[in-house]
Amino acid sequence: MSSEDDLQEQIASLDLPSRVLLAEADIGDQAEEFLRSDLGRAVVGIARQEYAELVGKLESTPWWLFWRWVDLQSRIRRVKMFPSYLQELILRGRKAQQALAEPEDDERE
Numbered sequence: 581m582s583s584e585d586d587l588q589e590q591i592a593s594l595d596l597p598s599r600v601l602l603a604e605a606d607i608g609d610q611a612e613e614f615l616r617s618d619l620g621r622a623v624v625g626i627a628r629q630e631y632a633e634l635v636g637k638l639e640s641t642p643w644w645l646f647w648r649w650v651d652l653q654s655r656i657r658r659v660k661m662f663p664s665y666l667q668e669l670i671l672r673g674r675k676a677q678q679a680l681a682e683p684e685d686d687e688r689e
Contacts, residue, residue, distance in 0.1 A: 611669040624663050
C-alpha cells in the first residue's frame with residue numbers, strides 16, 4: 581500500500597470534527613501559499629488597482645446618478661473583499677492547526 585493510501589485511511593478513521601479541522605488547515609495552507617506566489621501577488625495587485633480605479637470613478641460620479649453609485653459601491657465591496665477572504669481562510673487554517681495540535685499537547689502531559 582502506498583503512503584497516499586495510508587494517509588487516506590488515517591483521514592477516514594478521524595471523527596468528522598477532526599476531518600473538518602484538517603480540511604480547514606489544508607485550505608489555509610493553500611491560501612497562504614497562493615498569496616506568496618507570483619500569481620497570488622498579481623491577483624491581489626490587480627484587485628487593489630481595480631479598487632483604486634472604482635473609488636476614483638465613484639468620486640467623480642454626480643450624486644444624481646444614484647444607480648451608478650450603487651453599482652460602483654457593489655463592485656468596490658466585491659473587489660475589497662477578495663484579499664480579506666484569503667486572509668480569513670489563512671486565519672481559519674491556523675486556528676484549525678492549533679486545534680489539531682492541542683490534543684497532542686494534552687496527551688504528553
